[in-house]
Amino acid sequence: MSHEILTNNIKALVKQLEWLQFSFDKCQTFGIKQEYTPEEFDRFETLNLRFAPSIDFLMRKVFRSLDEIEYENQGTLIDVVDNAHKRGYLIPKKKLG
Numbered sequence: 001m002s003h004e005i006l007t008n009n010i011k012a013l014v015k016q017l018e019w020l021q022f023s024f025d026k027c028q029t030f031g032i033k034q035e036y037t038p039e040e041f042d043r044f045e046t047l048n049l050r051f052a053p054s055i056d057f058l059m060r061k062v063f064r065s066l067d068e069i070e071y072e073n074q075g076t077l078i079d080v081v082d083n084a085h086k087r088g089y090l091i092p093k094k095k096l097g
Contacts, residue, residue: 006065013062016054023047063089 026043030036036044059077063084067074072083084090 002065002069006062006069009057009061009065013054013057016050016057020047020050020054023050059084 023043023046027040027047030040030043059080063080064074066072066087067080067083073079081090085092
């Protein structure tokens with residue numbers, strides 16, 4: 001059953017990422033500038049509204065499902081992120097400077 005849950009969660013995440021990519025591509029067309037039209041601002045807002053739930057779904061559903069399959073401690077969200085990092089799923093933070 002756990003494998004089925006993980007598979008379904010990954011399928012749902014892929015669908016979310018398709019919409020996130022769609023919004024990102026729309027924002028790429030006008031790039032970074034000093035002022036934006038209301039339509040451009042709306043596209044950035046839509047991108048943001050799709051980004052946050054996608055990350056949340058990845059952490060709370062997909063990574064937790066993976067922890068369950070691998071019998072890892074599912075404690076706090078920090079534990080889930082730490083487990084994902086140990087698996088190499090998260091890119092290490094680069095030092096500034």
